[in-house]
Amino acid sequence: MKVNYPETPAVQVRHKSFKLADVDPDSEKPFKHRLTNQDEAHPFMDALRHRLCELQELLYAEHRHSILLVFQAMDTGGKDGLIENLLTGVNPAGVQVANFKAPSTDELNHDFLWRIHAQTPKRGRIGVFNRSHYEDVLITRVHGLIDDDTARQRFEDINNFEQLLTRNGTRVLKFFLHISKxxxxxxxxARLDDPTKNWKFDPNDLKERALWDDYQRVYEDALRHCSTDDAPWFVVPANHKWVRDLAIAEIVVAVLEEMNPKPPKPNFDVSAQVIV
Known part of the structure; x- marks a missing residue:
């Protein structure tokens, strides 16, 4: 489905010729046309979160549709901070968050989408994937666990899966938080320098960092093959956290506004009810 998305620094992937290198992770355009500094972004973000809370309540009450937000990034890309900032104030009862780690033995005994489908949002919910089914065409390729032909087959499976979700009332939005090396x-x-953040550092991150170019290549390939009108990919400049958060909030709120959830009509005569 085609939507008039708001103008933000986020770039919607539309063509097979898309190049990740063409998106500047430092970009603040077009926000710089309406904001002179980072502090001016705070009222906009507060207003967007307030509106998101209102729309989430209506979505929950209507109980007909759902929305799935998929977040991918390189290590330190900011997924956790973004999710926390975006959903501040939203009723937890209306949110489902799934954080996908390495698959278990049981999960490996099924198709790669089996564990994913079980975590998709129920009707009326905002679903959040912190990492996702795309790990199975990213890290698996970089580390040689699948070949290019298998990756192509999985791209097709992913597109069909996301189309199935869309046809059953779940809007799918996917965001790649794009930071520079x-x-x-x-x-x-910073994680090493701050003792309170040491727990976030994993020495294995340095091994993955050494594969930066390989990850950029497979990300670019996945974005090209799996960005559709029904389930678009957005590449979000994420070196500046305020830009990242504001861009994604504007897109999510715009899509929920377009979905236009409404509370159901009561199945009883409201005027006949008397409270004593």
């Missing part, structure tokens, strides 16, 4: 280095160092 230099920014990642600074964030990793």
């Amino acid at each position: 230099d920014e990642q280095a600074e964030r990793l160092q």
Whole structure:
């Protein structure tokens, strides 16, 4: 489905010729046309979160549709912070968050989408995937667990899966939080420098960092093959956290506004009810 998305620094992937390198992780355009500094973004973000809370309540009450937000990023890309900031104030009863780690033995005994489908949002919910089914065409390719032909088959399976969700009332929005390699280095160092953040550092992150170019290649391939009108991919400049958060909030709120959830009509005569 085609939607008039708001103008933000996020870039919607529309063509097979898309190049990740063409998106500047430092970009603040077009926000710089309406904001002169980061502090001015706070009232906009507060208003968007307030409206998101209102729309989430209506979505929950209507109980007909759902929305799934998929977040992918390189290590330190900011998924956790973004999710926390975006959903501040939203009723937890109306949110489902799934954080996908390495598959278990049981999960490996099924198709790669089996564990994913079980975590998709119920009607009336906002679903959040912190990492997702895309790990099975990203890390698996970089580490040689699947070949290119298998990846192509999985792209087709993913597109069909997301189309199935859409046809059954779940809107799918996918966001790649795009940071630079230099920014990642600074964030990793910050975790080492701050004793309260040491727990976030994993020495294995440095091994994955050494594969940066390979990850950029497979991300680009997945974005090209799996961005559709029904389930678009957005590449979000994420070196500046306020840009990242504001861009995604504007897109999510715009889509929920377009979905236009409404509370159900009561199945009883309201005027006949007397409270004593």
